[in-house]
Amino acid sequence: MRGPWQDRRQRALLMALGLALSATAAFAQEPGCVRCHGELELLRQHVPSLAAARALLVRSDTLAASAHGAMTCAECHTGYQRFPHPEAGTSTAGCASCHTAADAAWQEGVHAGAADGQAVACAACHGIHDVAPAAAVAAASTDPARDVVVARCVACHSTDDLPEGNPHRGQVACTACHAHHATRPPMEPSSQLAPAAQAATCGACHAEQALLWSADVHGSGVLSGTRAPGGRRGAACTDCHGAHDMADPGERGYAAATVDECAACHEHGARTYYDSYHGKAARLGSAVAATCAQCHGAHGILPAAEPASTVAAANLVETCGACHAHARPAFVQYDTHPDPFNRDRNPYIHGAFWFMNSLLVFVLVVFGAHTLLWWIRIELDKRRGVGHGAHDGHGGEAAP
Amino acid sequence: MSVPLDSAQRGSGPYVWRFNLFHRWTHGFAMLSFYVLILTGLPLRFSCAPFSAPLVRFWGGVERAGLIHRWAAAFMVAYTLIHIVYMIRKVWRAQDRRRLLWGSDSMVPHPQDARDFMQQFKWYFGKGSKPAFGRYGYLEKLDYFGEVWGFVIIGGTGFVLWFPEFFGAWLPGWIFNVATIFHGYEALIAAAFLFTIHFFNVHLRPDKFPLDAVMFTGRGTLEYLKEEHPAMAAELEAGAVGPESRRAVHDMRAPAPSKRLTMVGTVLGFVAWGIGLATIGMILWAVFC
Numbered sequence: 001m002r003g004p005w006q007d008r009r010q011r012a013l014l015m016a017l018g019l020a021l022s023a024t025a026a027f028a029q030e031p032g033c034v035r036c037h038g039e040l041e042l043l044r045q046h047v048p049s050l051a052a053a054r055a056l057l058v059r060s061d062t063l064a065a066s067a068h069g070a071m072t073c074a075e076c077h078t079g080y081q082r083f084p085h086p087e088a089g090t091s092t093a094g095c096a097s098c099h100t101a102a103d104a105a106w107q108e109g110v111h112a113g114a115a116d117g118q119a120v121a122c123a124a125c126h127g128i129h130d131v132a133p134a135a136a137v138a139a140a141s142t143d144p145a146r147d148v149v150v151a152r153c154v155a156c157h158s159t160d161d162l163p164e165g166n167p168h169r170g171q172v173a174c175t176a177c178h179a180h181h182a183t184r185p186p187m188e189p190s191s192q193l194a195p196a197a198q199a200a201t202c203g204a205c206h207a208e209q210a211l212l213w214s215a216d217v218h219g220s221g222v223l224s225g226t227r228a229p230g231g232r233r234g235a236a237c238t239d240c241h242g243a244h245d246m247a248d249p250g251e252r253g254y255a256a257a258t259v260d261e262c263a264a265c266h267e268h269g270a271r272t273y274y275d276s277y278h279g280k281a282a283r284l285g286s287a288v289a290a291t292c293a294q295c296h297g298a299h300g301i302l303p304a305a306e307p308a309s310t311v312a313a314a315n316l317v318e319t320c321g322a323c324h325a326h327a328r329p330a331f332v333q334y335d336t337h338p339d340p341f342n343r344d345r346n347p348y349i350h351g352a353f354w355f356m357n358s359l360l361v362f363v364l365v366v367f368g369a370h371t372l373l374w375w376i377r378i379e380l381d382k383r384r385g386v387g388h389g390a391h392d393g394h395g396g397e398a399a400p
Numbered sequence: 401m402s403v404p405l406d407s408a409q410r411g412s413g414p415y416v417w418r419f420n421l422f423h424r425w426t427h428g429f430a431m432l433s434f435y436v437l438i439l440t441g442l443p444l445r446f447s448c449a450p451f452s453a454p455l456v457r458f459w460g461g462v463e464r465a466g467l468i469h470r471w472a473a474a475f476m477v478a479y480t481l482i483h484i485v486y487m488i489r490k491v492w493r494a495q496d497r498r499r500l501l502w503g504s505d506s507m508v509p510h511p512q513d514a515r516d517f518m519q520q521f522k523w524y525f526g527k528g529s530k531p532a533f534g535r536y537g538y539l540e541k542l543d544y545f546g547e548v549w550g551f552v553i554i555g556g557t558g559f560v561l562w563f564p565e566f567f568g569a570w571l572p573g574w575i576f577n578v579a580t581i582f583h584g585y586e587a588l589i590a591a592a593f594l595f596t597i598h599f600f601n602v603h604l605r606p607d608k609f610p611l612d613a614v615m616f617t618g619r620g621t622l623e624y625l626k627e628e629h630p631a632m633a634a635e636l637e638a639g640a641v642g643p644e645s646r647r648a649v650h651d652m653r654a655p656a657p658s659k660r661l662t663m664v665g666t667v668l669g670f671v672a673w674g675i676g677l678a679t680i681g682m683i684l685w686a687v688f689c
Contacts, residue, residue, distance in 0.1 A: 277561075277580065280447040284462040324565055331568030338577045352578040356585035363589055367597045373524040378606045 033073045033080075034060040058129050066131045095122040105181035108190075125152045125180075167248040177201060177243075186243070193243075195222045195236035202237045212299035213237070232265055239264075240298075255291040256282045262292045272337035288323070295319055295336065405666050407607075408614035413622025415654040416636065418614050422486060427615050429479040430547065431672055436472040438591050438679060440465045445584045446686035473558055480551060504534035504631055509545065513538040534631040539601050550590045557583040591683065595676035603673055611673065616665030619654040 036042055038060050043053040063069060074081050079090030096103035099122075106112055106122070113119030126132060153174040162169040168176075177193060184191035192201045199219065203210025213219035221227070221234030228234070238246075240261045247254050259282065263270030273279040273292070281289035295311055302309035310319045316332035324331065339345050340353030404410050408418075419427070440459055443452035444466075459465035494500040501508050515531075516538050522528035531537070536544075557579035560567045564576055603611040607627075614620045626633040636652065657665070 274448065277444075277576075280444045281462050281466075283447040284443060284452060284456045284465075286462045288463070324568075326565035326569065328569045330571060331565065331573045334564075334568070334573030335577045338580075340581065346574055346577065348574055349577045349581065352581040356581055356589075360585055360589050360592070364592060367593065370520070371597050371600045373521070374605065375600070377524045382606070 034058065036083075062129050066127075066129060068129075068131055095126075102181050105179075109179065109181060109183040110185065111183050120156070162244055165248065165251070166244065166246045168246065172205075176204075186238075193238070195233060195239075196225075198237040199223075209299040210237075216297075216299060216301045217303055218301060228265075230265075235265065252287060253285070255293065256285070256289075258293060259283075259291050266292075268339075269337060272339050275338055275340075276336050278336060290323060290336075294322070404662075405610060406613040406617070406662060406669075407609075408612050408617065408620030408624045409657070409662065411621045411623025411627075413626075415619045415656050416622055416625050416633075417619050417652045417654040418625070419618045421618070424615060424618050426479060426483055428668075429475070433472045433476040433479075434590075434594070435672075435675060437469060437476070438587065439675075440469040440472065441584075441587060442591075442679065442682060442686075445587070446683070446689065448689040449682070449686035450689070451682050451685065470562060473555070473562075476551070477555065504635065505536075506534075507536050507541060507544060509538075509541050513541060532630040532634075533628065534635075535629055537629065543598055546590070546593060550586055553586045554583055554590070557586075588683070591679060595673075595680045599673050599676060603669065611666065611669040613662065613665035613669050616668050617657040617661050619657060 037056055037058045040053055040057050043056050044050060047053050047056065058073075063071075063073075076093045077090070078093065079086065102122075107114075111120040111124075157174075178186075179192045182190075182192075184193075186193035188194060189196075191197065199210040199214050214223060218234040218236070218239075222236050225233075240258065241247075242261075247257065259270060259273065259279070269292075270279075274283060278290045282291050297310050302312075304311045304313070306312060307314065309315065317327050317329060320332050320334075321327040335346055335349060338349050340349050343350040439455065443449075443455045444462070446452055456462050456465050459468055491497060491500060496503075500506060502510065516533065519528055519531040520538075523530045560571075560579045561576060561583060567575065602608065602615075614624075620628075622633060622636075625636070
């Protein structure tokens with residue numbers, strides 16, 4: 001029976017013969033290269049270690065299935081057509097020799113290593129001989145290649161893998177949001193995740209929301225560069241939705257959680273909201289209590305002074321009526337952000353608040369004193385031996 | 401001899417009826433509904449407090465807690481209506497209506513109550529003797545009319561908040577903001593009053609500690625009565641006639657409470673003030689959130 005050993009020796013012998021016969025013949029087609037570079041055992045005989053042999057190994061089907069499947073080895077590896085490979089005159093072309101635009105973009109991004117000297121080159125993401133088709137690498141959410149992309153990014157950015165609950169997990173590759181060649185830190189002005197650029201980046205899929213946002217109180221501020229009185233810019237997509245920690249709006253509890261996102265800037269609005277029934281019930285997990293977005297909208301938020309605003313006086317019956325079917329003009333005078341300290345906002349709320357606080361203090365002071373003094377009286381009498389009736393059973397003498 | 405836990409059973413003398421079954425059941429219903437109302441309402445009042453979310457989970461969610469709150473309120477309205485009917489019938493059928501309303505057995509506030517209140521403070525400072533309360537002193541009247549006031553304020557505003565779309569059709573919407581303030585603060589006053597002042601007055605005072613179960617057993621010793629309600633005890637010993645019937649007051653002599661009833665009253669009392677003091681703890685905790 002012929003074992004692999006004999007087989008290999010025989011083949012090596014045949015190959016040596018063949019090579020000798022065609023020592024000067026070019027074999028640019030893969031079968032010629034793969035004859036050696038497709039055989040690990042053969043390569044091992046020519047290089048000092050198994051690791052070095054593995055580095056030279058190229059499976060014939062690997063290249064065929066790649067984006068470069070129609071290319072020959074020599075188109076990148078010039079000068080290697082001859083065997084033995086000559087000492088001089090050989091070179092391996094860089095990706096940039098063809099992909100000039102991608103290279104130019106990459107040079108601008110963090111992965112070129114200009115800042116830290118640690119370049120992350122093409123092969124780190126694209127692979128070498130198994131180079132993936134560009135479209136697959138870019139984003140296509142239905143392509144299995146997106147998993148490859150995520151895996152390659154996460155190999156370095158391990159802490160940034162999308163957590164469970166993020167609706168983009170398993171749906172959208174890193175490169176759908178982060179520029180794939182000109183990758184920049186998200187909040188840099190040149191990044192496609194910079195606040196003003198998010199409408200285009202997220203809007204590539206979420207066009208309707210991006211359009212509404214561009215005209216609303218948040219988006220118009222971001223796009224025009226105007227700032228709120230506190231110096232804050234308007235909120236962009238990720239300010240409310242988060243980025244990697246994004247949650248699914250369809251999830252239970254999402255609406256209540258968004259209040260905290262709004263509260264990050266609208267501190268007073270959130271505090272007074274939590275003083276209302278809506279806020280209290282929502283905080284305790286009510287699925288029906290209105291949160292910020294139910295009244296103010298989410299992507300088309302306008303100040304109450306604007307006639308088109310959901311919270312403009314003329315639109316309140318309709319806005320409140322979404323939940324309160326029998327809302328009337330009188331009904332919508334409910335103050336959803338009551339501020340009892342602000343007399344001008346509503347004197348009745350202000351008055352009720354101070355009246356009830358005064359009553360509380362009055363009752364507690366008068367009867368607190370009544371109680372405390374009673375206690376002291378009993379203790380004093382006990383010390384002086386004056387009884388509080390034999391029935392107390394605590395050592396007091398019976399009253400005469 | 402060991403001292404009974406129930407301060408109404410301490411001392412000598414025959415037992416005397418203080419509260420009939422109707423009073424006792426009404427008080428029991430009041431306790432039950434008040435505890436359910438306060439423990440379902442408190443998490444909403446202090447939604448930011450750390451105990452609120454677990455308490456709401458205990459009730460089965462915030463909507464369920466709201467539903468239980470409304471059922472407890474309906475229960476409270478029901479026994480209050482029965483109580484009102486009882487009171488009307490009692491006044492209507494009284495043999496001596498004048499004495500029922502204005503006599504020393506009366507539940508109605510009298511000028512004497514104001515004098516007793518002042519006298520009590522004089523006594524605190526050693527400038528007089530302790531006021532001699534009748535069947536109902538100003539503290540009992542305050543407990544009773546405090547609940548009447550609380551029932552009207554909390555019940556009225558609660559009803560408005562229960563049916564916002566009905567009331568919102570003809571009342572301005574800020575009425576719900578005002579109702580929320582009245583409802584929440586009045587409940588806070590009620591809880592603070594009952595769980596500190598009422599508890600101290602009836603249970604935790606050093607001469608009554610750890611509890612007074614007279615509201616559960618309905619009776620106390622004559623000696624207890626002499627200490628707590630001396631004017632009533634004096635009339636009783638003088639053989640005066642009661643306001644409700646021509647029976648002499650000394651016919652109010654009661655059999656000693658059974659061991660079982662005493663046990664029930666004691667356990668009920670301890671559970672009640674345990675939950676009550678825990679609630680006060682929760683309120684104080686919530687103030688810091």
